Amino acid sequence: MRYLISRLLWLPVVLWAVASLTFLVLRLTPGDPMGQVANLIVDQAQIDRIRAEWGLDQPLWQQYLAFLGNLATGSMGVSMASGMPVSALLAQKMPPTIELALVSMLIATLIGVSAGVISATTRRRAVDFAARGLAVLGLSIPWFWIAIMLIFIFAVQLRWFPVGGRIGVGVDYTTITNFIFLDQLLTGNWAGLASALHHIALPALAIGLTTSGFVMRMTRSSMLEVLHREYVRSARSRGLPEHRVLWGHALRNAMLPVITLLGLQFGALLGGAVITELVFSWPGMGRMLLDGILRRDYAVVQGTVIFVAFFYVTANLAVDIFYHFLDPRLRES
C-alpha cells in the first residue's frame, strides 16, 4: 500500500520532468521556430510582431514559466501552422491512435499468449521451434515494412481489406468522442462499426504481429517457470483435465510478468502506431507529429510528445497497480 502511495505521489514529479525535458530539448536547438513562417513573411516588423505574440522574444526562463502555467491549466499552446489550439488538435487526433494501439495490443496478446503456451508445452519439439522462429522473425520485421507488405497481400492482391482510412467512404457515422468504435456503439450504428473494424484490421495486425513476438517469448519462459511448481503438479494429480491445468492454473500464474511486459510494450505500441499510421493514412497523432516536425511547429511536437509520454507513464502506473491486485503476496507486503 505504501508502495502504491509513493508511486502515485511520484507521478506528478515524473510528469513535470517529462514536460520540462521536452520543452528544453526543443528550445535548445539551433533552428529558429520562426524559420518556416519567416519564409512566408518578408517584413521584419511583421516577424517581430508575431514573435512577440508567441512570446518568443522573452527570455527562456519566462517562456518556460509561461509554458508550465499553461500546461497546468490544460493549455498546450497554439499550432503555428494551423492556428488551432494544440489541445483541440490532440482531442481530434489522439483517439484514432489510442484505438489503434489498443486493438494492436489485443491482437498481440491473443496471438502471443496462445503461441507462448503452446510453445512451452511442446518444448523442444518441432512446434516449439517453429513458434520461436516465427516470434524472432516477428520482432525483427520493421513496422512500416510489414504494414506495406500486408497492404500488398491483403488489400492490393486479395482485396479483402481496404488500403487505408478509418471508416468506409459513404458510410454514415456519428462523431461524439472521436473514438470511432465507442461512438458507433453509443449510436447503435452496426454498419459503421463493421466498417470501422474492417478498416482497423490491417494496421492493427501490422503492429500486433510484431509485438506478439515479445509477448510470445515472455509467455513461454514464464510458463516454463510455472509448469514445474507444486500447485500445477497437485492440480494434475487431482485428475484435472490438462487444458484446465494449463490455461487455468498455470497460465493465470504465468501471466504476471507478461502483464508487466504488455504495460511496457504499450509505449512501443504507441510509437509503432505513430509510424504505422503513415502507411495506412490513419488520421492519428503520427501524421500530426511528423508534419509538426517538418514544419518546425513546436507547439504541436511538444504537445504530442508530452501527451504520449503522460499516457505512457500513467499506463505503466496502472499496470503496476493491477499487478499488485493480481498478486496477493505483493498486496499484503
Added chain:
Amino acid sequence: MATVRRSRSDVEHTPAVTRQLQRWQALAGQHLAATVGGLFLLFVVLCSVAAPLLSPYDPIQIDIPQRLQAPSWPHLFGTDEFGRDLLTRVLYGGRPVLLTSFLSVLAAAVAGTAIGTLAGYLGGRVDNLLMRLIDVMLSFPAVLLAILIVAALGTGVPNAIIAVTFSLVPTFARVARALALSLTLEQFVVASHAIGASGPQIIWRHLLPNLLPPIIVQATAMLAIAVAFASALSFLGLGVEPPTPDWGLMVSEGQRLIYDALWVPFFPGLAITLTVLAVNFLGDGLRDRLDPTLRNR
C-alpha cells in the same frame, strides 16, 4: 536446480538417451543460430563497405529508359523509378543504417556503463539523482524520444546517431548499475577496499572487467533495436536526404509503387528484416551462453 527440475518432468515420457540427444541438439541449435547470425551480420557489413567493388552500377545516377524493370539477370532486384539498379542501392543503403546503429550502440554502451557504474558504486545521493534522471528518460517511449531529438536537432546521420544514442542510454545505465551494485558486495571488491585500493582503482580493475561481458550481450540486444530505430527515422524522412541510398528511405519512397513495382519497397525492407534477425540470433545465442539459467529452455 534447473537440472533437477527438468529431469523430473521429462522422466515421465522420454528415455535417458533421447534426453541427452535433445540436450545436445538444443546446445548445437543455439550455437548454430548465434554463428549464422554473426556471420550474416558480418556479410551485411562487408557488402555495404565493399558496395563499389561488388556492383558495376552507380547508386545515384538516373537512367530513365531503365526505370521500373522487374528483377532479371542484369538487375537481380530490379530497378527503381529512376532506373537505378536496386541491388546496388540496397548494398549502399546499408551504410547509413549500419553506421548509425553501430556508433549509437557504442556511444550508448560507454555512456550508460559510465553512468550506471558510478551510480551503483557511489550509491547514495548520486545514485538517486542519476537514476531519477534515467527514470524520466524511460518515461518517453524510446522511439518517440529519438524522434523528439531529431525534431530538435534536424535531420541527417550525425543527428540520428545522437538521437538513437540518447534513446538507448537509459537501458544500459540500468543494467550497468544493477551489475555494479551486486559486484561491490563481492568479496574480492570488499577485500580490495580493505587493503586500501582507491575508488577509481576498484572501478577500473574490478568492476569494469566484470561488467564487460554482460554489457556486450546487452549491446548486441540493443543493436537490433538501434537498427530498427535508425531505419524508422529514415523511413520517416528524418535521416539521410534523397537521393542517398538508405534502406528505410527506400521503403518509404517505394511504398506508393506497390501496385506495379513491389520489388522497390520489398528488397530494402527485407534487408532491414534480415539484418535485425541476424542481430537477434546473435544476441540470443550470446545471452544463452552467458546466462546458464536460460540454457535449458
